[in-house]
Amino acid sequence: MKVKSFLAIISVFFCLIQVWGQDSGTTIKGSITDASGAAIAFATVLVGDPGTQEPLSGVTSGMNGTFVVETDATDFYVEVSFMGFATKRFNEVEAVGGIWDLGTVVLTEDAEQLEEVVVAGERSGTVFKLDRRVFTVGADLSSTGASALEVLNNVPSVTVNIEGQVSLRGSQGVQMLINGKPSVLANEQGNALGTLTADMIESIEVITNPSAKYDAEGTSGIINIILKKEEKRGTNGSVTLNTGVPNNHSLGFSLNKRTEKFNLFSQLGVGHRTFPSDNESENRNLLNDTEIISFGESDKNETFFNLILGTDYHIDSLNVITLSGNFAYEWERENSDALFSTFNANNDLTDAFDRVELTTATNPKYAYELQYKRSFEDHEERSLLLSATGNLFAKDQTSEFANTTTVGGAADFLQRARTDFGQADYIFKADYTHPWEDTYTVETGAQYQINDVESDFGISAFDGATFVEDPELTNVFQWTQKVLGVYGTAAYEKDKWGLKLGVRFEDTDVATLLRTNDQRNNQRYNNFFPSGFASYKANEDLSFQLGYSKRIFRPRLWDLNPFFNIRNNFNIRTGNPDLLPEFTDSFELTSIYKLGQLSMNLGVFYRYTTDVVERIVAFEDNISISRPENIGINHTTGLEFNAKYVPLNWLSFTHDFNFNRFAREGDFQGQSFDFTGSQWTTRLMGKLKLPADIDLEFIGNYQSGFRTVQQDITEVVFMDFGARKKILKGKAILNLSIRDVFASRIFESKTNQPEFFLRNFGQQGRFVTFGVSFGFGKGEAMEFSGQKRF
Template identity: 75%
Template sequence: MRNSYFFLLLVISVFGINLVTAQAGITTITGKIVENNNGGPIEFATVLVGNSADQKPIVGTTTIEDGSFILETSAPKFYIEVSFIGFTTKRFDNPNIIDGKINLGTVTISEDSQQLDEVVVEGEISQTTFKLDKRIFNVGADLSSTGASALEILNNVPSVNVNIEGQISLRGSQGVQMLINGKPSVIANEQGNALGTLTADMIERIEVITNPSAKYDAEGTSGIINIVLKKEEKKGLNGAVTLNTGIPNNHSIGLSLNRRTEKFNLFSQMGFGRRTFPSDNETENRNLVDDTYISSFGQSDKNETFFNLILGTDYHINDLNVITLSGNFAYEWEKEHSDALFSTFDSGNTQTDAFQRRELTTATNPKYSYELQYKKDFEGNEEQSLLLSATGNLFAKDQSSDFTNTTTFGNGDDMQQQSRTDFSQADYTFKADYTHPWAEKYTIETGTQYQINDVENDFAISDFDGSRFVENPDLTNVFEWTQKVLGVYATTAYESDLWGLKLGVRFEDTDLSTLLQNTNVSNDQKYNNFFPSGHTSYKFSDNLSLQAGYSKRIFRPRMWDLNPFYNIRNNFSIRTGNANLQPEFTDSYELTSIYKIGKVSMNLGVFYRHTEDVVERVVEFENNVSISRPENIGINNTMGVEFNAKYIPTNWLSFTNDFNYSHFTREGDFDGNSFDFKGDQWSTRLTNKLKLPADFDLEFIGHYQSDYRTLQQEISDNLFMDFGARKKILKGKAILSLSVRDVFASRIQESITNQPTFYLRDFSQQGRFVTFGVSFGFGRGEAMEFSGQKHF
């Protein structure tokens, strides 16, 4: 622990080194800000230097603990403005410069509650409101004038968190679908952090949807965040370049550009890097009938080199029509080594055999995606729109693995195996959405979507017979999976100033087929379903609003759930798929409130979810070998509470807490055995952000995940912390950043399967990741972080 504190102090010390350069024509401004009532110093008051010609800010700073400040400017003509929330603002026009210095002395400002009230009434302060099935965060002047990026603005939205690496989560869960102006965009694509090129003055509002209506896919997600940009987009060039290095091996470089003209908005991002993911692994297979067991201890490291390129453009035909074309290309080179020692013990706990299993896996992964969209607005009604889109995603993997078993104890035979995978996947989506408001308070939405998923996986496992490798026909096949989903929806809504109601229904027709070519085993499924939804909200006051919602959701088994391919990394612990798997269906009910008390904003939600045909992994055990595959087993009823609170006591300190608790009841039978049980699960995350003098930002994130049980397993609890720090230099155009994931190397993955006839334990740990980055922004954009993280 002492070493950890020393490490944090070292980080702060390193980041405290200021760059000092001597420049001609620099004016140094000093002074001290105090209160009028008692003469006490005001910490974190804002001192701004602005252009006298266009009244735009040039540079600024905040006062330190004793109320003093110092800043520099090279502008020839400027004004100085001193302000603090709840106090009058003082302005100094054409200040007197003596020998390149301005000393304002002691500046006294007094409280002005009337001015503060006027700001709130005029809607200049950012605030959150309910609107039927969504929460809306309106970006006020307090944020839009800061020059911050979209990622920083998202951090001010209740229940939304963006860590220092740019990963976005909603109510503590990742996997959020990001939209720009109501449609997918390369700018918001998870392949990079291009949101850093959007500045706060471009954003009108941010919409958060936690229980999607019938307008959206019935497939469940953790939520939707839609960033609505102002129509009066400013022209210019935004961009950033970032260089990262880290331990373990983590090096990347990223470049982002965004160019806006009268007709075009051109955006691009390029990244190149290399990362290593080490892991320590342990397994135990224990036969409780004869008390024999097999254990393994090993290490692995996955090395990835990647290249990523995003290109796109918005073409504004006129004020009412825009066409968007974008594309993404990525290529990954993978090489993975693993080395594990397997030992066999008899009932007397005496070792009988041991061998060392080594693996070398190589793979190449090309990825392509494209998107074509057309959006039409209608004159006279900004809410009326037509959106047409076509998207495609293509992914391939060419992978081969060599396995070698070398006997180290006992009379076992050495063995060699090989596996290969030739995989390809293509996903296409075609959409049409139309929104038509009428009579001011009513809105109709309708649309359709057609989605195609096409997969082919040619896999084989070969054994060495002493002279050559021979394919094992029982473990070699070509798996084909095709899924087509047609969806049609309609919603209608009424909304007044205080109350609203939205009802909708979605119809989806699913056509799914799988085929194992070598054995000619096929499985076809065709089903169609209605997915109703209903949402209502009521505003009791500016500080209290309620929202209730219902939707029916579906989980369709994914390719890896269906694919019967065997992973033979550990021949005693095998995972496979199930081509006969059926979809899950969930009825989701949710009641949520927004409540504000002073500087605290809270979201409290209660939910109930009823799921049928629950997909769970079932383990079968024979000859000390466990085989895990997914099955549909019974129903699940879950009741829970989701709580989020954000407390910002000052403009330099904030706390965010996400808390989730659920109690579930399982009912099901499999192979004549009852699997009825009850359980609890909870998790919490506490985020502390500090804005220190000299443009330091610190971030501490503590995570805790309780233990919980599944059908057969007990999942161990988890407690770990992440740390981030950054410092702005060169007037905010450059950023130095440090990220430490899993500071105390305490994050683990452990599952225990304790059944009447067998006991299994699976444990893995990756350890601490440290990354240092330097980012430089140019044009109107701030510097941004390009994490260079892996994206699947």
Template identity: 55%
Template sequence: MQKRTLMLLVTLVFSALQAFGQGSTVTIKGKVIEEETDLPLSFVTIAVVGIGSDVPLAGTLTADDGSFNIETTASDFAIKISFIGFETKLIEDFTVEGNEIDLGIVVLGADSQELEDVVVVGEKSSTEFRLDKRVFNVGQDLSTAGGSALDVLSNVPSVNVNIEGQISLRGSAGVQILINGKPSVMASDGGNALGTLTADMIESIEVITNPSAKYEAEGTAGIINIVLKKDERKGTNGSISLNTGIPDNHSVGLSLNHRTEKFNLFSQLGVGYRNMPNENTSINRNKVTDTTIYSVGNGDKYETFYNVILGADYHINDNNVITLSGNYSLEDEDQPSVTNFSSLYGETVISSWDRTEDTEATNPKYQFDLQYKRDFDDHEDHDLLFSALGSSFAKDQSSYFTNQTTAGADEDLEQRTATDFGETQYTFKLDYTKPFSDVFTLETGSQYFINDVGNDYMVENLENGTWMVDASQTNVFDYNQKVLGVYATGAYEKEKWGLKLGLRVEDTDLKTYLQNTGEENNQNYTDLFPSIHTSYELRENLSIQGGYSRRIFRPRLWDLNPFSNIQNNYNIRTGNPDLQPEYSDSYEVATIYNAGDLSLNFTLYQRNTTGVVERISFYEDNVNITRPENIGTNNSTGLELNAKYDALDWFTATVDMNYNYFVRNGEFDGTSFDFSNDQWSGRLVTKFKLPAGVDFEATTNYRSSYQTVQSTISDQFFMDFGLRKKIIRGRGVLNMSVRDAFASRIQESIIDQPEYSLYNEGFRGRFITLGFSFSFGKGEAMTYSGGRR
């Protein structure tokens, strides 16, 4: 657009000069249409140029109906017609009749060379299998259009996202979330910041179940890497998205990119308003005293959010490029809720009361990323990469709680809480890759990660008109973790067989401190993390892969922080400052078969984990407190199947299934927790091409019930639907998505112990989103858009 504007300005100047130096005026008219569709083309550049020269003498753009009308006083000229993505026409042979040139219908055909530049993410295969990871391309997923990163993740094979936003991989919550291959505060547990990443910002999701030593060792289940979009096509490109939904989900997004020979400038801006309602039910039953606390709650989480990403690549020369980018996002939250409580003795209601909550929070987030890449001339894969990333997340939150008795014994109470939270993260990485021949490559590098957190949390009770601090629930928690890692890998790859060996060394220094009690937890340990990967091509369409890696799951901030959420003061979640890391050894063998219309992938895996972290319930006086503890070992054996069938032009089906059988052994407080159980999940995605160019997608999900150390988690069955229609020659997209179409996604857990029982149920409901996106420049419109669910 900038080049076009500049050209028109120059044209006007030359036209003015020509008007003073020429005689009669010639009018040129005509209409431009597209060769393939016979539809008119608007905004096509029409220029009068000198013979043998591109110097414009006059210029204009075609109207919406493709027509144009231009005047010139030049006597020796040609007419140049150009439009991005189409072949340029230079007309030198024309007839002047009565000071008028009528070109009639001018047909422009697509420029095949430029079209090679237009890569539409949404047209890629939904899942790609590589040596050490699977890549899920977001553009194929219609049912998450208008959704967030969490919605996208919930549709990725092997990944589960519960209604509280907890992410697990192959049934394990020990998964490391990266953004563009690096740790980020946007993916931290405490920040809930994945909500600011909308689907239109995401290029792909990489699922790495058995990472090589090149990757940091964090995450016993593996790594999920969220790759954000960045357009690098030359010229100015961009897209805008508009979304609305029920419940409230309204957003506007803008993506802009400008590429020159030396610079690539990119930006993404988003603003929106959304609501995430929830319903929950809890039953705490004391079997000894025959008393019960029954609660039913309804709440909303209203958020106004802003997100800005700005960045630039500077190509110093063909071998060196520097990238600097920054991200700022802000969430203003308002969380009202009402919970109805009843206290029973047997079947008799002793008292009833309503607990209301009014919570307000402001969550600003900052991030910067500086990266330098050096490519060497001797080999295309010989390069050096350095990056420095810094981020900050803060939360200023205040809550006010009121208990109002509605029947029976007096339960009136007023409480308030205040949270002042701050987290900074710094990551420094250096990676070097050196191919010594066509078959042998060495990789080496290091990473230093710093995470520094302070959380000032206070609970106050209103007593006789005075606010009094509750010392038992008030604390200032300091957390500091530093991890230094060094790695080396060697890869030997022949035409049919490949082997990759690696070793990573990581030193962890962790310090936590509770200021109000003086409690400290200082940990320092050094670990070795080897990895082995191999592959062999049995024949052209059949290959086998194998891998082994050792991983670690370090306790995260919210696992360690003894922070208590008193929204429901009969069901309280806290952290454990004394929590230790868990370790796992992961083995897997996979076969990949491609037979044209049918592709199959079978994976057999084994994961042995020690020091397993699991939440344990402590029950006293009808109050249930859950806290993470290290409980023994878990040995899991599983089978994973991925299949895709697309023999028909109008129909494609994808099936993902995962089954695992696990054996738990452990003891806590003198009680044995030895047991075995299994769990499985299945996902069926069917896509249909309907008349009028409409794409329809139905996604069916089922997750079986399974057992934990204390509880049984019930099964889930839910369906998502999506519709998409491309308009305006592929530059515009209309979409609709319905998530949890039958409102059947209910999270339910049951704990049944000799002295007490606990029942918890959570429910979000159906979400409907309508969206429109439009692309300008060389590309097509985004096929996914919008704000978080």
């Protein structure tokens, strides 16, 4: 019945848009994209008088980049512009039947063009669109040698703490995608984003309020990482070599060859990195005034290999088949040493021991995709897209712990933990887009996703002769999730106004099993996820959009898995197999304004979330156990501001500011968790172009402290620096980056409850990296991206 209701809603949408009329007159039409082929919405199309240079009429491009504008003039020009891109002007176009068809208008970034051959993706910047932010990674100077996780820290509205947790507008309910789809390269296991280096990434899209076309997962929005894929004629490529302190050595190589029928593309990355860290923890029992503190240091060493291969086969001008695959492998080795000390009520040291850990792991990852795209002759935006994607990930990990008593009479002992982990994800998608007369568009499609995970975990102790596994701390956890999604959207876009309505239906089937004790938890639920967007263009430099969407956060594997890491036996994090999903209703009003050399994006948003997932800490015998629970509802109201100012040709500033205030209502086990709080982040980036082709970049970051249900998180301030020098007429580039210049980036949480106090602190320090990149290929061949693809 729900599927029938869904189809009925789409039919109503379609019928509604048929009642709107059309204008007549001399028609200019076309579509607008960037150099990667992505549609540019809300670009300005101006029809002007060539004599007086005065505007005659104009229109804004739609969400799919298309536009239609009419004029009664017989002598005119057409100008296409969008902030952050160079303006294109058309003075003479061959008219057919009174129609000027400009075809696909490709806008390029408004930056100096490099001479001859440039390193692919070398330019960088942020383009603010009404429904998303597009961050081009290429020349982000401070990202030299960085992983994808570190690159994300320079993206507007996104923050990443030193533990690798990604937040969007202050919320961690983020759906991470690679090339528009979930991938093992973006999941939360095995330092997943670590094998993706900055030189492999084309751009990062931040979508804070996705339409019904997108998967409903992610209560705070979607972050989509777009990998590089060249389509330039001939043979082209680039080589990148990085070295740094602490160990940060990597080699990247990309190669593509484009012919009339085939586009072959590849990327190879190998490297070795070390992440040293200092860690502190404090467990204080306020009832008897005893305390356990620890001071430790560790270094995590990663050696990685990443290979991407793929080909596009252009069957004809309307049909393309793409087959691509990715293989990544990581070798991990982590050493840590921590001293644990126990103090009594008189602050006397009563016990102490040194805990040494050696962890080794291997992480193979496989991803593959088969995609078919069909275009249609009657309209360039009409398309059918079919795809099948597979992701496989495994982890074989062993940790050995040795406790040596330094104070007190406790016996020395040895422990061992093992993890045998396997994950398989499969996604099948179908998307169909059908535009009518450049004014109406209907989209429909379906997706079926399967997640199948098994984690075999065990802890054993040395009895003097051999390691004996503890059955109470050993189990096999299985998690299976199947999600079927069906969607439809209908859009009307013309002149100043635009309207897009949609709804998505998702059926979710989740099952967990603790095999040892046969403890099962099965959940089946289905939901509708409506979305709606309205846009209005006030004038050539000011546009607005109002948006609404309903989102879901489904508990992930490590939210559900009840096992824990025994690195610190006094601070334990575990999962909850009974966890329920979060649901969020998200509203936002955004605007883009351009005033001379100043481009601004201002938005206000409101999120209402139910069954909020929060970690609740229980404390007993000086041991804290953190477990996720569903705690009430949350109201979040926020303000977001982004701006780019270019006062001089050699100087530019980019500023991002995000503020949100939240009100919590809920209780757990008889304890009220009602409270209000706020947090804000700001980032200021300055870029300078100096003589001799030298560029400098400074990025200052501030993240305010904030409160969760039980914790207070400390504020963070840090700065990154980057420098670049072009040589050999731009064919090669030298890069220097210093991340966390003053070694001030930390993570600190404090839990202050009536019966106990907890403090956890971590810091990684400064990273300095030097890199060189070299591009090769024929100059004219490197400009194919703006040509028609056969």
